[in-house]
Amino acid sequence: MQRREFLGLTGAAVLMPLLPVPLRADAGPDRLIMAGEADVALMGADKPKTAAWVYGGQSPGPVLRIPRNKQVHVRVENKLPEATSVHWHGIRIENAMDGVSGFTQAPIAPGESFDYRFTAPDAGTYWYHSHHRSWEQVGRGLYGALIVDEDKPVSVDHDLLFIADDWRLGDDGKLAGGFGEIHDAAHGGRMGNWLTVNGDTKPTYRVRPGARVRLRCISAANARIMAFAFPELSPMVAAVDGQPLETPKPLGDALLLAPAQRADLIIDIPVAPGKKIDVMEVSLEPAIGAATIIIEGEPVRDTPLAAPLVLPPNPLSTHALDLAGAMHQDLLMEGGMMGGMRGATYKGQMFDMRTLVLKKGQAWSLNGVAGRADTPLARVPKGRTLTVNIINDTRWPHAMHLHGHHFKVIERNGQSVAGAPWRDTELLDLGEKVRIAFVADNPGKWLFHCHMLEHHMAGMGTWIEVV
Ligand code: C2O
Ligand code: CU
Secondary structure, eight states, X not given: OHHHHHHHHHHHOOOOOOOOOBOOTTOOSSEEEEEEEEEEOTTOTTSOOEEEEEETTBSSEEEEEEETTSEEEEEEXXXXXXXXXXXEETOOOOGGGSOOBTTTBOOBOTTOEEEEEEEOOSOEEEEEEEOSSHHHHTTTTOEEEEEEEOSSOOOOSEEEEEEEEEEOBOTTSOBOSOXXXXXHHHTTOOOOSEEEETTBSSOEEEEOTTOEEEEEEEEOOSSOOEEEEOTTOOOEEEEETTXXXXXXXXXXXXXXXXXXXXXXXXEEOOSOTTOEEEEEEOSSSSOEEEEEEEEOSSOSSSSOOOSOXXXXXXXXXXXXXXXXXXXXXXXXXXXXXXXXXXXXXXXXXXXXXXXXXXXXXXXEEETTEESOOSSOSEEEOTTEEEEEEEEEOSSSOEEEEETTOOBEEEEETTEEOOSOOOBSEEEEXXXXXXXXXXXXXXXXXXXXXXXXXXXXXXXXXXXXXXX
């Protein structure tokens, strides 16, 4: 039924082409971001609007474009009816600025503001989003793109954003269904029935023949794992989760994006003026149109560029994992429907599964504990390498996100993996075992949680302390 809704509603939409959202030049240090309420035209310009929660009057919020390695000062003002906080996802940030309410900062009460001052050491594509009751606040629209510029501009003809989300909307355009429902939380999370890209239904990108496009793809979905295909084009993956690949690689069939994951695609547009190409979301059958690319205007060049664009390496790339001297930690994921979890400890007390789900709103555990424990999963001396062996003993996929660091997968299902990219969010399929490794060089308390936001709400979150 979910699926029928997802397809049906989208298929019925009148498609209103709009210009792509260009990255704004007016961004820079000392930005004000106002969190508040607004009606947004998610379904298209002539369709009913959606009462959403927004940054700067829009969802996604304004593109926050900042220089690398320079401190920026962003003031967040809370005009929402409830408290909030903002997390700068993927930035190796100072702990006090990480934006986790009730953990790294007090929530920003309605009518109050918070000054975030931080430096982004690595260029790339990141995003910012609420980290206070995020399953509802992100679900209502509180997120935006955070772009950290390379020191020298990267040579592309179009630098474009593709921030995808699935909303659960009624025919009247209103947000439908509740937030934080335990039923969603114990299954795959809250799935939407309406796909938006850049806060719009099937927007149009206008690109020049022969142009080189950098498409910054971000998933802002609460829980859905999306997959985007680019028929007739041959995108190269140049970066994932903000971090450049040493050697860009062809995308293949589709771009799989788990919640919170990003990818920078480099697409060399054919010299085919007048051609229209539909970007398709292909995770469900039949596929649905996500966006349209129209090739028009004067050709930029006679033949598209052939040599792949290699993004300049970030400081992170010099991190050397010291596996010989590493600390090791196991992380057992349990719970959810159709799993074998019998019970777990919650707030220091043991409960059976039924009580956990029905009385405590918890459905998942990490190492037998539901919800954030008082003690960290691991306490690591600064500079030490930590490996975490994540065992997904559930019937559901999970997208594990580590705050303040990027990691590499070094082992999958017992096989060692060489040359994995640096990531901040890794998708584990059901039953998978993945060992990640990272240099714990950023002091503080860092959340480590499933980015399927209802899973995090219902227990799937722990933390790591770097001392
Ligand atoms: Cu993108 Cu803990 O978050
Ligand atoms: Cu999960």
